[in-house]
Amino acid sequence: MPFAWFVALRYLRDAKGQTALILAAVSVGVAVVVFLSALINGLQVSLIEKTLGSQAHVTLHVPREVPRLLVAATPERGIASVVLPAPQRLRSIDQWPATMGDIEHTFGVRAVSPMVVGFGFAKRAEAKEAIVIRGVDPELLLAIIDIHKKIVAGRFDLTGTDVAIGSSLARALDVGIGEKIRVTTTEGVDDIVTISGIFKLGNEGIDKTWLITSLRHAQSLYALPGGVTTLELKVDDVFDAERVASTLRERLNLDADSWMGLNAELLTGLSAQSNSKMLIQFFVTVAVALGIASVLAVSVVQKSREIGILRAVGTASRRVLAVFLIQGGVLGLLGSLVGSGLGAALAKLFENVMRGPDGAPQFPVVLNLPLFASAIALATGVGLLAAVVPARRASGIDPAMAIRNG
Amino acid sequence: MVEPLLRVERVAKTYGEHVQTCALAGVDLVVEKGEFAALTGPSGSGKSTLLNVVGLLDRPTSGRILLAGNDTSGLDERGLTELRAHTLGFIFQFHYLLPAFTALENVMLPAWGYEGFPSRAMRAQAEESLRAVGLADRMHFKTTDLSGGQQQRVAIARALSRRPPLVLADEPTGNLDTESANGVFELMQKFNRDNGTTFLVVTHDERIATRCDRAIDLVDGHIRTDVRKGGMPRGLPQP
Ligand SMILES: Nc1ncnc2c1ncn2[C@@H]1O[C@H](COP(=O)(O)OP(=O)(O)OP(=O)(O)O)[C@@H](O)[C@H]1O
Ligand SMILES: [Mg+2]
Numbered sequence: 001m002p003f004a005w006f007v008a009l010r011y012l013r014d015a016k017g018q019t020a021l022i023l024a025a026v027s028v029g030v031a032v033v034v035f036l037s038a039l040i041n042g043l044q045v046s047l048i049e050k051t052l053g054s055q056a057h058v059t060l061h062v063p064r065e066v067p068r069l070l071v072a073a074t075p076e077r078g079i080a081s082v083v084l085p086a087p088q089r090l091r092s093i094d095q096w097p098a099t100m101g102d103i104e105h106t107f108g109v110r111a112v113s114p115m116v117v118g119f120g121f122a123k124r125a126e127a128k129e130a131i132v133i134r135g136v137d138p139e140l141l142l143a144i145i146d147i148h149k150k151i152v153a154g155r156f157d158l159t160g161t162d163v164a165i166g167s168s169l170a171r172a173l174d175v176g177i178g179e180k181i182r183v184t185t186t187e188g189v190d191d192i193v194t195i196s197g198i199f200k201l202g203n204e205g206i207d208k209t210w211l212i213t214s215l216r217h218a219q220s221l222y223a224l225p226g227g228v229t230t231l232e233l234k235v236d237d238v239f240d241a242e243r244v245a246s247t248l249r250e251r252l253n254l255d256a257d258s259w260m261g262l263n264a265e266l267l268t269g270l271s272a273q274s275n276s277k278m279l280i281q282f283f284v285t286v287a288v289a290l291g292i293a294s295v296l297a298v299s300v301v302q303k304s305r306e307i308g309i310l311r312a313v314g315t316a317s318r319r320v321l322a323v324f325l326i327q328g329g330v331l332g333l334l335g336s337l338v339g340s341g342l343g344a345a346l347a348k349l350f351e352n353v354m355r356g357p358d359g360a361p362q363f364p365v366v367l368n369l370p371l372f373a374s375a376i377a378l379a380t381g382v383g384l385l386a387a388v389v390p391a392r393r394a395s396g397i398d399p400a401m402a403i404r405n406g
Numbered sequence: 407m408v409e410p411l412l413r414v415e416r417v418a419k420t421y422g423e424h425v426q427t428c429a430l431a432g433v434d435l436v437v438e439k440g441e442f443a444a445l446t447g448p449s450g451s452g453k454s455t456l457l458n459v460v461g462l463l464d465r466p467t468s469g470r471i472l473l474a475g476n477d478t479s480g481l482d483e484r485g486l487t488e489l490r491a492h493t494l495g496f497i498f499q500f501h502y503l504l505p506a507f508t509a510l511e512n513v514m515l516p517a518w519g520y521e522g523f524p525s526r527a528m529r530a531q532a533e534e535s536l537r538a539v540g541l542a543d544r545m546h547f548k549t550t551d552l553s554g555g556q557q558q559r560v561a562i563a564r565a566l567s568r569r570p571p572l573v574l575a576d577e578p579t580g581n582l583d584t585e586s587a588n589g590v591f592e593l594m595q596k597f598n599r600d601n602g603t604t605f606l607v608v609t610h611d612e613r614i615a616t617r618c619d620r621a622i623d624l625v626d627g628h629i630r631t632d633v634r635k636g637g638m639p640r641g642l643p644q645p
Contacts, residue, residue, distance in 0.1 A: 312496055314491025314492075400458045400464045403502070
């Protein structure tokens with residue numbers, strides 16, 4: 001065994017009590033970090049899934065026309081501004097197939113789905129509901145929403161004038177599978193459609209307003225032959241959405257909204273969670289570092305004579321340095337291995353115990369390799385780092401000084 | 407002319423910045439290979455200082471040390487460590503053994519620490535040294551389980567294991583009872599006789615000093631007398 005390893009491990013073994021104590025401290029610290037990270041990551045994943053499962057990460061559409069100012073306000077004459085609202089007629093994205101191809105090759109974009117999105121009303125007997133009509137390509141839509149999984153009645157089939165509507169909308173209109181409703185668009189176009197599927201995305205705003213039809217059908221409802229009003233995107237990393245949105249906004253001269261912009265509150269919540277996670281990690285790291293550093297500092301003082309003699313008999317100072325760096329690293333590594341196991345066990349226990357009334361875990365935890373790997377790498381690195389000061393002191397011990405005044 | 411093993415030229419050592427203590431005031435000394443020299447003198451006369459300077463643990467304030475033909479004044483910390491590892495063995499009043507290790511490990515550590523990895527030869531050499539100091543049956547004892555005399559013998563085995571040409575001993579028997587002291591002293595003489603190892607031994611014990619080939623008496627940082635047994639004139643090679 002290399003000298004530095006041999007001496008380092010023997011020192012750790014010889015000071016059993018001290019070693020056990022500091023290992024316990026490091027383990028508890030790492031366990032806390034692993035447990036909390038698993039919990040918070042789990043929380044974030046389920047929150048993001050809930051929010052983004054039925055939502056595009058980035059939505060692109062033609063810029064809205066801005067209202068024009070006819071007369072500016074002049075307080076002396078007591079006149080308020082006169083503003084002419086812009087006509088909000090649906091317009092198609094120019095050359096959208098080319099644009100779409102371009103977007104598909106943009107860094108960070110996973111999928112693009114072209115759509116016609118417009119407003120209108122659905123009527124059946126006395127019931128009349130404001131709706132959002134979404135014309136989609138059924139295949140491409142799947143990349144954005146896993147709609148098949150969300151169908152609660154009928155199936156997802158948009159051939160002809162077959163449409164799918166939200167569950168709350170179906171209830172409000174009191175319709176079932178195979179029944180027909182009348183749809184009126186803001187363009188004044190009327191049509192009769194057949195309900196082939198009812199979906200529930202879990203978001204009341206969507207389930208109460210959405211009517212999904214085929215792209216071709218929506219194009220005819222809004223008199224946009226061959227056009228699309230909206231491109232919806234999924235990106236690889238959900239937190240990268242805003243960057244992708246602003247890149248595309250600049251390049252394509254289109255409005256681009258990211259889920260991050262539209263869900264500012266959720267984002268604030270998520271980042272608050274991430275911050276508190278980081279804060280906890282930081283303090284645990286500092287505590288672990290201080291613990292290891294102080295144990296090693298004491299050990300260096302206790303052993304200064306021995307170290308002096310080792311130096312006197314020809315041991316290079318870098319080897320003495322290594323002896324203490326290794327001790328720090330080993331304490332961090334062992335502590336984090338035990339701590340990871342402990343934290344993981346704790347998280348699993350917590351997940352199993354805390355169950356909702358339906359038996360599903362209330363706090364699904366996320367335990368993955370990166371979590372353990374980063375905890376172990378961090379603790380080992382911190383151990384090494386914490387050992388730097390004591391190790392430097394040890395390697396700087398003057399052999400003559402240590403041997404003097406026995 | 408053959409360069410002596412150790413040549414000390416006008417070495418002075420002053421401690422302190424504001425209040426200066428002159429521990430060595432220009433010492434000239436030549437030690438030939440194979441000598442067994444005692445270094446005596448009253449307390450505070452500079453014996454340990456001289457040994458530390460010769461042992462390259464401390465640098466002299468002025469003058470120079472030539473060790474095995476190397477001028478040490480030009481060496482950096484690494485060079486000094488290197489030269490120490492090759493040419494010097496140390497024995498101190500306190501054994502300074504590492505309590506976490508066995509006797510055998512303690513004896514192996516200098517070579518191990520110098521070369522980085524242990525080897526079969528290293529182990530064989532250490533075992534042989536421990537046998538030579540009469541501790542063949544104590545090799546795997548923790549050093550804390552040995553008596554004071556045994557511990558000092560382990561320290562001697564450690565100092566001699568790598569066959570350094572020069573061994574520096576600072577009151578090696580100062581902490582032992584008469585019997586153990588005699589044993590340790592005879593052990594050193596045996597190494598001197600059998601292997602030609604050169605010894606420079608600081609001692610307060612008159613009886614021990616008179617049993618050495620040569621007695622160097624230090625007073626106030628000066629060599630007062632330097633006597634060879636049999637009235638042999640200094641400076642000539644040993645027969
Ligand atoms: N590190 C130091 N700082 C200041 N003065 C020192 C130091 N080491 C030694 N001295 C002084 O140098 C002088 C010689 O000390 P040294 O230790 O060499 O004496 P010694 O002959 O070994 O004495 P003893 O027989 O008591 O061991 C003494 O006056 C001592 O006080
Ligand atoms: Mg002394």
